[in-house]
Amino acid sequence: MDKLLTDLLKMAKEAAQKFFQPLAFYTSHDKNPLSFHVLNVGEGLMVLIVFPDKTTMLYDCNVTQGDKDDVIKFLGQHIPSRYDTSKKQNAQWIDIYVNSHRDLDHYRGLCDVYDAFQIKSIWDSGRSGETTQDADYQYYMRLRRTLIEQYGDSAVFVPVPNTSSIRNYGGAQVYCLSSSAYMPEKASLVEKAKIQHTEALVLSIHYAGRSLLLTSDSDWKAWKEKIVPGFGGSGILKTSILLASHHGSRSFFTDETQNEHIDIEANPETTYLDHIAHISPDIVLISCGDYDHFHHPNSEALAIYKNKATNKQVYTTKEKDHFSGFIDSAGKWTVTPSRFHNRGGSGSPTFDISCQMTFNGSVTNKKSGEYFPIKSSLKFMANAHGGLLDPYDQVDVWWEVSNGGIGEHHSHQEIYYKDKSEKTDKLTFGRDVAFEGTHLLRCRINNKEKKIDITKIFVVNGYKA
Template identity: 25%
Template structure:
């Protein structure tokens, strides 16, 4: 079987990541699927259709994790992912390439406030699935109806559905009703404190944060790769994560090889914005970065990072990351690999020796698909766009 891999799509200031396991299980973390009419926009949708599996002609992703409901984390959900009763998926839906989400990961924080149509669509689909569990509908555990609640409730009450819930400190190793022996997720956030201390203006801080843990075989004493995902979580959130994780002696869950910089390389990971008024990074944020392992890499899913006042991405935030991992281990999705003017995904392969740095693709098409996989200076074994 092929090694597991992690793909970070170039979506400007936004997040779209795809985890693919050895058995072809796919996990999407957020989506920012933009209109591809512009020549410099990578066709994420076409890539996803080449990457996911099909069930009698229906494309499906095993798990969709929405870290929070900002537009740049769920753009395109309503248009490109199927919502509704799975049995009603039509030939028209198939023609449009609508991707069925077999299992949703849903944070009750999303229910607090709807700021865009895609977030509202995700919420409505989640409520449809939760209603099946409340009614004990026999279809509730079918593909396309599955759902997991992540974290604690706010104003909306889901306490009657605690059997579907995973909270910070828990390890999840079952995805889309299938146990995984070589992959698991440690849930870091959101904590209860996010409900009690953070107002609506801190909505981003309530992002789902998790550590993805990869092994290549059952005999490994340690993980091959540890990947951290955190949506738009800010320094306040990370200080709570650091405190709680250390308190409960789970410091192993803070280690990382790949760190997706929160909020698209924003200064908010290090301190309040604007940076000029809060120029010093918090010690807690720097300590989180100190849990990096040898050769660790930071990925900035953002526009090109310039030495200006934009935030995000923020130049001073990049400088802080580079101090920890060096310039060569700081990768920007917009600039790392550009083919014919189109940024390409950054793809890491998980091996027994750890995560393998992506090679520069040599393709020419707007959609490269599997390009960028494999070891440096070696031919990709996932050619022809088949991922």
């Protein structure tokens, strides 16, 4: 092997070992994680999934001119760099683009993604779109033809629902729960669907006893007539992380063209609730835009999700921005806002976070990344330097927590701000350690007059004493 190739392979390996924050606080590539990122793309859907073997999947796409630069930059940070044998150099690419169904907010801006990152194959629901004349739709159809010409017919794949996994990437099993195709043994149980959301491509990804459920815009009818009859007794539907359907619309639970409310007693034939009990999620993520414009998430649907999720853990991209998460080979997992990373403050002005721990009557100063026993009380303080707080009345401070429970506490993935009712100085924050796991504390200080905006992260590793 010549030296150039050796160096390139070394570079690819080093790049593949790199994890950006916040996931770097929790895990590393030697844990063989499956990582995923739910991008904040407004009233659309876009999920990047990197499997343990580095196979990269993009589930739907919604890139607008307003968010193009942010989205492409984010993808560039999280798509792994691998050695491309055809180009004989390190490169980033997307192995699979999944178009769950052909609505504009699920393929918009695909040309911008393809310009930045090569796409090698497409998974499709198999149902044609309704807006076939728009430029993005026509681009998508041309890309399908291009990939078939380049890689053969297998480059475009319509998965068939099956209780056996359709793919295995590094130990992560991918199941197709719904598409325009039907499970052969269940075909007699379902009525042929006539609406696009009923035939959307729904995927469930299982790894190390945890799972991620990608529901697209699938509706109550798909779940009542197809998915639950086909998978209800298999255990496949039980989910750790649920990506809620259709921006949190009530269409997941009822026929919204007929019913103004989710009311199974008033509308038993066009309302369905059994599926959310089968799914029984630990956490629910909702990709949605401005509520005043789109009215998502629906308040009744949101109440159902909160009732079924562990500790009412339901969060939206509108309020939390991008999400990042992982499942590792030991079954450890978490979901956290991607903004939980250190930003700015490398010079002056800046600040640091100090921590004082009280446990069994003893007081100790602690550093970020150290271990903290459950039931210990922590007091944090933001210590500013170089005039960061001058003038004080122009300084805003936010404290935010993202729990990452493990073991018997694995379902505790709460994300919350310091409450305004907490009558303490804005530069201080206090909490008790309640759960085993890696928990992140984010402090952001913004000096509006000086236009200085700095974020620092403090890592608390909780353990049973």
